[in-house]
Amino acid sequence: MQRTVHVMVTGIVQGVGYRAFVERQARSLRVCGWVRNRKDGCVEAVLSGEAESVEAVLTACRRGPRLAMVEEVRVTERSADGELREFDVLRTE
Numbered sequence: 001m002q003r004t005v006h007v008m009v010t011g012i013v014q015g016v017g018y019r020a021f022v023e024r025q026a027r028s029l030r031v032c033g034w035v036r037n038r039k040d041g042c043v044e045a046v047l048s049g050e051a052e053s054v055e056a057v058l059t060a061c062r063r064g065p066r067l068a069m070v071e072e073v074r075v076t077e078r079s080a081d082g083e084l085r086e087f088d089v090l091r092t093e
Contacts, residue, residue: 004033004048004078009061011071013043019089021065022057026087029053036090044093048084 009018014037022035022045031049038044045061047054064070 001051002049002080003051003054004046004080004084005054005058006076006078007045007047007058007061008074009043009045009064009070009072010041010074011064012067012069013064014041016067017065018043018068021068022061023087023089025057025060029056031057032084032087034084034088034090037092039092046078046084048080 019035019037022043025031026033026035026047029049031047031053033046033048035043035045047057058073058075062070062073
C-alpha cells in the first residue's frame with residue numbers, strides 16, 4: 001500500500017544536518033519526495049512510498065540526527081503525487 005505525507009518538523013532542526021539525515025533515511029528505504037528548510041526555522045518534507053517505509057522515515061524524523069532537538073513532527077496525509085520519482089533536497093523557502 002502506498003502512502004504520501006506532508007511533514008513539518010519544529011525544534012532545533014536547522015544547522016544540525018537534519019535535511020541530509022532525512023535524505024539518507026528516505027533513500028535507504030526507497031521513499032520518494034523532498035525535504036527543505038523553511039525561513040521560519042522548521043523543516044518541511046513530502047514522503048511517498050510503501051506505507052511501512054514511509055512510517056520508518058517518520059520514526060527517524062521524530063528522532064532526528066544527533067545534534068537535533070525535535071519538538072514536534074506534524075504529519076498530514078496527502079494524495080499520491082505521481083511526479084515523485086526520487087528524493088531531493090530543495091532550497092530554503
